[in-house]
Amino acid sequence: MDKNPLDFSLLFGSAVHDVKNSVGLLxxxxxxxxxxxxPVSAAETDMVGVLNFEASKINIDLVQLLSLYRLQSExxxxxxxxxxxxxxxxxxxxxxxxxFDSLGIKAEIVCxxxxxWDFDEMLLKSVFRNVLLNTLRFSQSQIRLSAExxxxxxxxxxxxxxxxxxxxxxxxxxxxxxxxxxxxxSTGLGLYFSAKVAELHSRGESRGSVSLQNNSVLGxxxxxxxxx
Amino acid sequence: MxxxxxxxxxxxxxxxxxxPSFRANYGSKRVLVVDDFQQHLNFMRxxxxxxxxxxxxxxxxxxxxxxxxxxxxxxxxxSDYNMGEGKNGQQLIEEIRYRxxxxxxxxxxxxxxxxxxxxxxxxxxxxxxxxxxKPFSDAFxxxxxxxxxxxxxxxxxxTSAIEVQDFTKAVQWCGEIADSFPRHYSxxxxxxxxxxxNCGQYTEAIQVYNDYIERKRATDWALLGIAKSxxxxxxxxxxxxxxxxxxxxxxxxxxxYDLMAKCCSYNNDSLQAQKNLEYAINLSPHSxxxxxxxxxxxxxxxxxxxxxxxxxxxxxxxxxxxxxLPENYxxxxxxxxxxxxxxxxxxxxxxxxxxxxIIKEIGDKFEKERVIDFRTGLVDARIHVYQQDIRGAxxxxxxxxxxxxxxxxxxxxxxxMEFIKTYLQVGETEKAREIMLKLQKKKSVxxxxxxxxxxxxxxxxxxTTPMDMEVNDKESQTLHxxxxxxxxxxxxxxxxxxxxxxxxxxxxxxxxxSVAVNLNYAQAMIRYMETKGLVxxxxxxxxxxxxxLEQYIQKDRHHARYNxxxxxxxxxESKQQLAG
Numbered sequence: 001m002d003k004n005p006l007d008f009s010l011l012f013g014s015a016v017h018d019v020k021n022s023v024g025l026l027x028x029x030x031x032x033x034x035x036x037x038x039p040v041s042a043a044e045t046d047m048v049g050v051l052n053f054e055a056s057k058i059n060i061d062l063v064q065l066l067s068l069y070r071l072q073s074e075x076x077x078x079x080x081x082x083x084x085x086x087x088x089x090x091x092x093x094x095x096x097x098x099x100f101d102s103l104g105i106k107a108e109i110v111c112x113x114x115x116x117w118d119f120d121e122m123l124l125k126s127v128f129r130n131v132l133l134n135t136l137r138f139s140q141s142q143i144r145l146s147a148e149x150x151x152x153x154x155x156x157x158x159x160x161x162x163x164x165x166x167x168x169x170x171x172x173x174x175x176x177x178x179x180x181x182x183x184x185x186s187t188g189l190g191l192y193f194s195a196k197v198a199e200l201h202s203r204g205e206s207r208g209s210v211s212l213q214n215n216s217v218l219g220x221x222x223x224x225x226x227x228x
Numbered sequence: 229m230x231x232x233x234x235x236x237x238x239x240x241x242x243x244x245x246x247x248p249s250f251r252a253n254y255g256s257k258r259v260l261v262v263d264d265f266q267q268h269l270n271f272m273r274x275x276x277x278x279x280x281x282x283x284x285x286x287x288x289x290x291x292x293x294x295x296x297x298x299x300x301x302x303x304x305x306x307s308d309y310n311m312g313e314g315k316n317g318q319q320l321i322e323e324i325r326y327r328x329x330x331x332x333x334x335x336x337x338x339x340x341x342x343x344x345x346x347x348x349x350x351x352x353x354x355x356x357x358x359x360x361x362k363p364f365s366d367a368f369x370x371x372x373x374x375x376x377x378x379x380x381x382x383x384x385x386x387t388s389a390i391e392v393q394d395f396t397k398a399v400q401w402c403g404e405i406a407d408s409f410p411r412h413y414s415x416x417x418x419x420x421x422x423x424x425x426n427c428g429q430y431t432e433a434i435q436v437y438n439d440y441i442e443r444k445r446a447t448d449w450a451l452l453g454i455a456k457s458x459x460x461x462x463x464x465x466x467x468x469x470x471x472x473x474x475x476x477x478x479x480x481x482x483x484x485y486d487l488m489a490k491c492c493s494y495n496n497d498s499l500q501a502q503k504n505l506e507y508a509i510n511l512s513p514h515s516x517x518x519x520x521x522x523x524x525x526x527x528x529x530x531x532x533x534x535x536x537x538x539x540x541x542x543x544x545x546x547x548x549x550x551x552x553l554p555e556n557y558x559x560x561x562x563x564x565x566x567x568x569x570x571x572x573x574x575x576x577x578x579x580x581x582x583x584x585x586i587i588k589e590i591g592d593k594f595e596k597e598r599v600i601d602f603r604t605g606l607v608d609a610r611i612h613v614y615q616q617d618i619r620g621a622x623x624x625x626x627x628x629x630x631x632x633x634x635x636x637x638x639x640x641x642x643x644x645m646e647f648i649k650t651y652l653q654v655g656e657t658e659k660a661r662e663i664m665l666k667l668q669k670k671k672s673v674x675x676x677x678x679x680x681x682x683x684x685x686x687x688x689x690x691x692t693t694p695m696d697m698e699v700n701d702k703e704s705q706t707l708h709x710x711x712x713x714x715x716x717x718x719x720x721x722x723x724x725x726x727x728x729x730x731x732x733x734x735x736x737x738x739x740x741x742s743v744a745v746n747l748n749y750a751q752a753m754i755r756y757m758e759t760k761g762l763v764x765x766x767x768x769x770x771x772x773x774x775x776x777l778e779q780y781i782q783k784d785r786h787h788a789r790y791n792x793x794x795x796x797x798x799x800x801e802s803k804q805q806l807a808g
Contacts, residue, residue: 017310021265024363028271031365059363077512078480080448082414087375094368095361114410118447122340125361204477 138162532567569792
């Protein structure tokens with residue numbers, strides 16, 4: 001037996017570090033490029049949007065994959081802090097503002113200005129970013145982000161005016177949050193990660209949960225994560 | 229310029245009191261950006277200049293950042309978390325803060341690719357003001373900086389009052405800001421409670437925490453604050469009750485187990501303290517303090533294997549940080565040494581080499597420090613004892629004693645404990661007691677060291693509990709027994725086992741209460757049987773020896789050795805059964 005087996009977490013971590021550096025460079029260069037040569041046609045704007053989108057997606061997927069690995073190997077640990085929801089949501093939108101702009105999508109925020117809750121900001125940001133990116137891809141012109149407290153749980157929702165979530169995803173998630181399959185396509189990993197993060201947030205007997213529905217006021221899909 | 233980050237947000241920004249005059253001030257602020265990737269540095273500089281900063285300093289490594297901090301007075305520091313080999317961003321921030329290389333109100337932002345705070349949490353509570361996930365847009369960066377500057381300005385009245393130790397003012401400002409800025413309410417209440425706690429007004433602190441819970445929510449920090457205050461008041465029952473409340477809400481609250489361990493230590497229950505710390509480490513192993521804490525408590529419990537593991541982890545975590553201290557290496561070398569069985573086995577040789585390598589590493593890695601030299605010297609002496617070279621051990625101790633006399637230094641608690649352990653091993657119980665008494669009088673001894681002293685005190689008592697005998701008589705007998713014991717040990721080393729066994733038997737007859745002599749006797753017989761075959765009489769005698777010791781060896785420093793011998797004897801027994 002090899003006494004020093006390969007530390008996969010370490011290897012993975014440094015690989016992610018490298019790839020993320022490259023992706024970051026890619027995104028920054030793209031931003032700079034578009035600044036010097038703004039897209040002149042709708043088609044060009046679309047292409048910039050796709051480039052931006054896919055690069056961000058690689059980034060977030062890697063981070064989540066790494067987190068899931070940690071979750072399995074050494075327990076991912078929740079560090080809750082009091083977070084002001086308006087800040088949280090606005091920051092998330094601002095951090096991917098270029099994509100909203102290039103896709104021409106408007107964001108609507110529905111949140112009381114003094115709403116705060118205790119949760120792990122970094123984990124939730126990772127969840128939120130992923131769902132937001134997916135929603136951007138499928139929405140027509142509008143995304144609605146809301147936060148409210150119902151039945152002693154904070155519910156964060158992202159809704160869009162797109163075609164809604166496919167049936168198999170809706171079925172998977174209503175089945176049991178534990179059993180979300182890492183189905184092919186981009187939504188699987190993100191949903192699985194979201195469910196895990198929700199579960200990690202607990203308070204007494206109650207645990208967090210995620211849900212997918214197709215009854216948004218905007219007409220498309222709605223993702224919600226609720227935290228006790 | 230259209231399309232990308234510079235466009236204004238398409239939605240109304242709510243609730244943020246971004247003061248435009250702030251932004252105008254950015255031109256006078258000095259910013260440091262640390263990243264190992266030159267391209268990232270360039271982009272950050274560009275973004276910061278766009279936002280309105282004029283003084284942006286770049287550093288491509290933590291060491292470059294440290295030297296920049298010596299030259300400039302920064303208002304804002306951005307550091308990447310993962311910068312390859314060497315220090316990470318968290319460790320850099322710790323070092324800047326700890327060495328006071330930046331003003332107290334300097335804002336630190338850690339840029340990280342991690343999704344969990346726990347991974348990047350530092351050794352102690354000197355984290356950055358914000359964690360930011362990369363990549364991000366200019367708009368995000370601007371917003372974050374506005375927010376942090378805004379917050380700092382708002383809270384500066386409290387922080388500067390605390391800095392000049394004007395607690396009355398600090399308390400007053402906490403109240404005013406909490407009332408007029410709901411966003412900072414939690415911070416103000418928490419700070420207020422901590423102010424009371426630090427001034428020794430524990431009842432007031434509890435009151436503030438309870439008010440908060442009533443008005444907002446029962447949060448971990450508020451409940452733990454109550455528990456901590458009760459601990460300071462000595463209300464152990466309330467501490468436990470409050471911690472149970474925390475755990476009912478959040479079973480994975482690491483800080484609750486840490487505090488419970490502390491409470492157990494106050495109660496002199498070192499076994500429960502260890503259990504709680506082990507549980508906490510299972511949840512979150514990334515804290516240096518928690519690992520060294522476990523090491524200390526496990527040492528008290530004579531669980532040297534666990535202690536060695538914990539110190540090793542602490543050293544691994546603290547690599548490249550300012551908390552990479554020689555004391556941890558001393559403790560590790562000590563634990564490895566004290567886990568030796570003292571049976572001249574190959575396993576012991578490996579441990580001795582390991583411990584000596586670690587001592588050598590201290591010399592290579594750290595500047596010379598007398599206290600550390602003495603500590604490692606004493607560990608080395610114990611290695612000699614376990615390797616049955618009592619004379620060598622005594623010689624080393626003598627040299628250290630002489631050096632200490634020639635250059636008397638303030639007896640440090642760590643060094644004191646090292647002396648006690650070593651004196652007990654070489655049989656200098658009186659000297660051990662003397663140092664113990666000295667340490668007990670010291671004010672600087674912390675609660676964990678007190679716990680250790682308590683354990684040592686018991687051990688020394690056990691060690692010297694006379695069986696109703698005249699003092700003179702006992703002295704002469706002990707001397708006699710020591711003499712036999714030592715001569716036997718020499719014979720044992722030379723491999724003359726039969727002669728050694730004979731002498732050990734006589735030593736046991738004279739001092740039947742001595743754990744060390746009994747263990748030596750059993751060990752010599754077991755070794756004989758392992759090498760030369762079973763002897764019915766030896767089998768019987770060694771069994772009796774160990775059985776007699778069993779009851780009071782559980783928490784004894786000879787525990788490891790006893791276990792080792794008991795295991796080997798069991799192996800011999802099964803061999804006997806097979807043969808019979």
